[in-house]
Amino acid sequence: MGKESEKHLLSPGVYYLQGSQACTEGAITAGCRVYAGYPITPASEVMEHAALRLPQVGGRFIQMEDEISSASVLLGASWAGAKAMTATSSPGFSLMQEVISFAIMTETPLVIVDVQRPGPGQGYITTSQEDVMQARWGHHGEGSIIALSPASVQEMYDFTIEAFNLAETWRSPVLVMAEETVAHMREPLTIPPQNQIEILTRKKPQDLGIPPHSFLPYGHDIVPPMANWGEGYNVNHVSLVHHEDGNVTKYDRKTHFDSVLRIKQKIEGNVDHISRIETRFMKDCRHVVICYGSVSRTAVEAVMEARRECGIDVGFLRLVTLWPFPETKLREVVDNVDTVFVPEINLGMMKHPITEALRDRCKRIVSIPTLGCLHSPEMILSKIYEVAK
Amino acid sequence: MGGDRRYEIRIAGFGGQGVITVGKILGTAFSVFEGKNSVNTQSYGPESRGGACKSEVVVSDGQINYPYVRKADVLVALSCLAFETYIPDLKKDGILLVDSRSITDIPEQDQYRVYRVPTAEIASETGGVKYQNIVALGALYYLIRDHLEESSLREAIKENLPPETRDVNMAAFTKGIQYVKDHYQALGTREKSHGQGI
Amino acid sequence: MKRHPMLKYLKEKGPAGPRMPTIMCPGCGAGQVLNYTLHAVDDILREDGIKKEEVVFISGVGCSSRLTSHYLEFDSGWTIHGRALPIATGALLANPSLKIIVFTGDGDAMAIGGNHFIHTCRRNLNVTILCINNGLYGMTGGQVAPTTPAGIATTTTPYGNIEEAFDICKMAETAGASYVARWTTAHPRQTIKSIKQGVRKRGSAVIEILSQCPVHKKASAVDMLRELKATTVSIKKTSCQPKGKTPIGVFCDKNKPEWTEKYQEIITQHSSRENR
Numbered sequence: 001m002g003k004e005s006e007k008h009l010l011s012p013g014v015y016y017l018q019g020s021q022a023c024t025e026g027a028i029t030a031g032c033r034v035y036a037g038y039p040i041t042p043a044s045e046v047m048e049h050a051a052l053r054l055p056q057v058g059g060r061f062i063q064m065e066d067e068i069s070s071a072s073v074l075l076g077a078s079w080a081g082a083k084a085m086t087a088t089s090s091p092g093f094s095l096m097q098e099v100i101s102f103a104i105m106t107e108t109p110l111v112i113v114d115v116q117r118p119g120p121g122q123g124y125i126t127t128s129q130e131d132v133m134q135a136r137w138g139h140h141g142e143g144s145i146i147a148l149s150p151a152s153v154q155e156m157y158d159f160t161i162e163a164f165n166l167a168e169t170w171r172s173p174v175l176v177m178a179e180e181t182v183a184h185m186r187e188p189l190t191i192p193p194q195n196q197i198e199i200l201t202r203k204k205p206q207d208l209g210i211p212p213h214s215f216l217p218y219g220h221d222i223v224p225p226m227a228n229w230g231e232g233y234n235v236n237h238v239s240l241v242h243h244e245d246g247n248v249t250k251y252d253r254k255t256h257f258d259s260v261l262r263i264k265q266k267i268e269g270n271v272d273h274i275s276r277i278e279t280r281f282m283k284d285c286r287h288v289v290i291c292y293g294s295v296s297r298t299a300v301e302a303v304m305e306a307r308r309e310c311g312i313d314v315g316f317l318r319l320v321t322l323w324p325f326p327e328t329k330l331r332e333v334v335d336n337v338d339t340v341f342v343p344e345i346n347l348g349m350m351k352h353p354i355t356e357a358l359r360d361r362c363k364r365i366v367s368i369p370t371l372g373c374l375h376s377p378e379m380i381l382s383k384i385y386e387v388a389k
Numbered sequence: 390m391g392g393d394r395r396y397e398i399r400i401a402g403f404g405g406q407g408v409i410t411v412g413k414i415l416g417t418a419f420s421v422f423e424g425k426n427s428v429n430t431q432s433y434g435p436e437s438r439g440g441a442c443k444s445e446v447v448v449s450d451g452q453i454n455y456p457y458v459r460k461a462d463v464l465v466a467l468s469c470l471a472f473e474t475y476i477p478d479l480k481k482d483g484i485l486l487v488d489s490r491s492i493t494d495i496p497e498q499d500q501y502r503v504y505r506v507p508t509a510e511i512a513s514e515t516g517g518v519k520y521q522n523i524v525a526l527g528a529l530y531y532l533i534r535d536h537l538e539e540s541s542l543r544e545a546i547k548e549n550l551p552p553e554t555r556d557v558n559m560a561a562f563t564k565g566i567q568y569v570k571d572h573y574q575a576l577g578t579r580e581k582s583h584g585q586g587i
Numbered sequence: 588m589k590r591h592p593m594l595k596y597l598k599e600k601g602p603a604g605p606r607m608p609t610i611m612c613p614g615c616g617a618g619q620v621l622n623y624t625l626h627a628v629d630d631i632l633r634e635d636g637i638k639k640e641e642v643v644f645i646s647g648v649g650c651s652s653r654l655t656s657h658y659l660e661f662d663s664g665w666t667i668h669g670r671a672l673p674i675a676t677g678a679l680l681a682n683p684s685l686k687i688i689v690f691t692g693d694g695d696a697m698a699i700g701g702n703h704f705i706h707t708c709r710r711n712l713n714v715t716i717l718c719i720n721n722g723l724y725g726m727t728g729g730q731v732a733p734t735t736p737a738g739i740a741t742t743t744t745p746y747g748n749i750e751e752a753f754d755i756c757k758m759a760e761t762a763g764a765s766y767v768a769r770w771t772t773a774h775p776r777q778t779i780k781s782i783k784q785g786v787r788k789r790g791s792a793v794i795e796i797l798s799q800c801p802v803h804k805k806a807s808a809v810d811m812l813r814e815l816k817a818t819t820v821s822i823k824k825t826s827c828q829p830k831g832k833t834p835i836g837v838f839c840d841k842n843k844p845e846w847t848e849k850y851q852e853i854i855t856q857h858s859s860r861e862n863r
Contacts, residue, residue: 036680058854064676069702070673072667072677076645076674099670235662236662238665243602249604250604
C-alpha cells in the first residue's frame with residue numbers, strides 16, 4: 001500500500017491488504033509490542049510490515065539471527081509483560097519447536113504464525129498444510145497447544161487478535177497456522193472501531209489481591225495468574241518439573257504427573273470454550289466435506305456446485321480451530337453419513353483425528369490430497385462425483 | 390458465491406513488467422472505491438522471476454470463495470510466453486488484450502474479443518517503458534468500463550504508486566484509454582473489435 | 588551461627604519446602620561467582636538508587652545456569668540451553684529499564700549459544716553476561732567444550748582434544764561488546780569490581796570467569812584455585828603474554844550507543860504521527 005493509506009491503517013474502514021499485513025495489523029491491534037523474526041519465504045511480509053509498524057505504535061521490532069532466537073525473544077518479552085509475536089514458515093517452524101515446548105511448560109503466552117510451505121526439506125515456497133500435525137505433536141514432551149486456521153485476509157486479522165486473546169487467557173503458546181495462499185492474497189479488510197474489538201490480557205496476582213509473599217507462580221488456579229518481571233514478585237520461570245511455588249528440588253512422581261496433567265487439561269479440558277467449527281448444509285446431509293484453512297474456500301464452492309448441478313446432498317464443515325481438536329463438536333453435527341471427504345494440502349493429516357472422531361458415524365472417510373497448490377473446485381468435485389453418483 | 394457472478398481478470402507478462410501492480414490497483418479500485426468484493430492473487434516464487442508472471446483479480450458483488458481464476462473473463466497478455474501459458478484458460482468470447490508488438494500471432498482469434506495495443510511503445514513515448522503496465526491498465530479500463538468507474542482506478546493508482554510518479558502514471562493511463570477509444574470505436578461487435586491496421 | 592550477608596537475596600525455602608542446599612558440587616566455582624555477583628548487585632542497589640525489582644537474572648542450561656534455578660529472591664528465568672541471550676533480548680525489548688544479568692557457561696555461550704553470543708555483542712544490547720568457564724561440560728558428565736585446551740582428555744575426547752580452544756574475550760570484543768573482562772574465581776575483589784562495571788555499562792558487558800570443576804578434573808578445589816592464580820597473569824602487569832599463561836583483566840571498556848537507545852530514536856521519530 002502507498003504511504004498515505006498506511007498512515008491511517010488503524011482507523012476503522014476498508015483496506016485492501018495482503019493477508020500477511022492484515023496479520024501484523026491484527027497483532028498490533030491485539031496489543032503486540034514486541035516482534036522478533038528471521039526472514040523466510042513466504043512469511044517475510046509479516047515481519048517486514050512489523051518492522052515498519054511496531055515503532056509507530058511504540059513497540060520494538062528485531063530481526064534475529066535465526067528462528068530459534070526469534071521464538072526465544074518472545075519468552076523474555078512475555079515474562080517482562082509484553083505481548084509478543086513471530087512469524088515463520090515451515091522449516092523455521094521446525095526450529096521453534098523446543099521453544100514451544102518450553103513455553104507450554106512455563107505457561108508463557110506468545111503467538112507464533114506459521115505461513116506453511118511444502119516440505120519435507122527445503123520443499124518449495126508455495127502453499128501447504130503440511131505442518132498441522134507438527135503444530136500439535138512437533139514439540140517434545142506432553143502438553144497441548146492452540147492452533148487456528150485462517151482462510152481469508154479478514155481472518156488473518158481477526159484470528160491473530162483471537163490468538164493473542166487465547167494466549168493471554170490460557171497462558172499458552174498459540175499458533176496461527178496460515179498458508180501461503182492466505183498470506184499473499186489481497187482482499188478487502190474491514191477494520192472495526194476499536195471499542196468493538198475484544199482485547200484480553202493475562203490475569204495478574206495484583207488483580208486477584210495476591211501479595212508477592214504468598215504468590216505461587218504455578219498455583220492458585222488451573223490457569224495460574226502470571227506476574228510480570230519488574231513488578232516485585234520475584235518470579236522465577238522454570239521448565240524443570242516444579243511445584244506450585246516453583247521449587248524444583250523436591251521431585252516426586254505425583255507432582256510431576258499432576259502438574260503436567262493440569263497444563264494439558266487447561267487446554268484439552270476447555271476445548272469447547274477454545275475451539276470452533278463452521279457448518280453449512282449439514283441438516284440431514286448424506287455426505288460431508290470436512291476441511292480447514294484456504295481449502296475451505298474451494299470446498300464450499302465445490303459443495304454448492306455439487307448440490308446445485310447434481311443434486312448431491314453434501315454438507316460442509318470447517319475446522320476453524322485445529323487444536324485442541326473439536327471432537328465433541330464434530331460428533332454433535334455429523335451423525336450417520338455415508339462419506340466424509342477430507343481435502344487437505346498434504347497427503348492426509350487431519351484425516352487421522354477426523355477418523356478417530358467419526359469412525360462410527362460414517363461409512364467411509366475419503367482423503368483428497370494435493371501438494372503445493374490449493375485444490376481447484378474440480379479436484380474436490382470429481383472425487384465427490386466419483387463416490388456419490 | 391451465493392449466486393453472485395464472478396468476474397475474473399488475469400494480467401500476465403514477464404517479471405518486471407508490473408503486472409502484479411496492475412492487479413493490486415484493480416483490486417483496490419474494486420474493493421476500496423467501488424465497494425465490491427475482490428481477491429487479488431499473484432504468481433509467486435521462481436515462476437515470478439523472469440518467466441511468465443501473472444496477477445489475478447476475481448470480482449463479485451457477493452462472497453468470493455475459490456480465490457483464483459477458474460475461467461478468465463479477461464486476459465491481458467504483455468509477453469508471448471504469458472500469452473501462450475494462459476490463453477487456454479480464457480473464456481470463449483472473453484476479452485483478450487495483448488501488447489501488439491509482443492504478440493503478433495493469435496491462433497483461433499475469432500474465439501475471443503481481441504484488442505491489440507502497442508503498450509510498450511505508448512509507454513516509451515509517455516515517460517518510459519516501465520509505465521507499460523499503466524498504459525495496459527488504461528486500455529483495460531476502457532474495455533471493462535461497465536464494471537467500474539474511471540475515478541476509482543485513478544484513486545487506486547494514487548493509493549498504490551509513489552506520489553512522485555503520479556503525473557506520468559496518470560498520463561500513461563489516459564493514453565491507454567485513448568488508444569482503445571481511437572482504434573476500437575464501435576466496441577461490442579466482434580467484427581469491428583478485431584481492429585485493423587494495428 | 589552468623590548468617591552470610593548475601594542470604595537476604597536467596598530463597599532458602601518456599602511453600603513446597605527448602606530449596607537449599609544448592610545443587611552445586613562441593614568446591615564448585617559457580618557458588619563463588621554467585622557470591623561475587625550478589626555482592627556487586629548489593630553495592631549497586633545501595634549506591635545507584637536502582638530498585639531490586641529492576642534486576643533480572645537469566646540463565647540457560649548447564650552447571651552455571653543452575654544458579655538461577657530457584658534460589659534467587661529476584662525476578663529470574665532458568666531457560667533453554669544456549670538461548671539465555673535471546674530471552675534477555677526479549678525482556679529488554681519489552682522493558683529496556685531492566686538490569687539483566689545472564690549467568691552462562693562456556694558450553695552454553697560458546698557452543699549451542701555461540702551465534703546468539705556473537706549477535707548480542709554485535710547489537711550491544713544492555714545486558715551483563717557472566718560466563719563461568721570451567722573448560723568442560725560439567726552437568727552432563729565432563730565432555731569436551733569449545734573452551735577445552737588442546738590435548739586434554741575428556742569423556743568425549745578419550746584420546747585427547749584435537750581442537751583449539753575459543754578465546755571468549757577476544758570473541759566478545761571482536762563482535763562489538765562495550766565491556767570485556769576476564770577474571771578467575773580466585774580473584775574475588777577484581778571480579779566484583781568488574782561485575783559492577785559491567786552492570787553499570789550501557790551496552791553488552793562480557794565477563795569471563797575462569798572456574799574450577801574439582802569433580803570432573805578429579806582434583807581438590809584449593810589446588811585448582813592455586814593453579815588458577817598461577818596460570819594467569821594480569822594484563823596490567825605485563826605487556827606481552829608469558830608463554831602458557833592466560834591474560835586476565837579488563838580488555839575493553841568503551842562507550843558506544845546501545846541497541847534500545849538507538850531504537851528509541853526510531854520510536855520517537857515515527858510514533859508521533861497520528862497519535863500513535
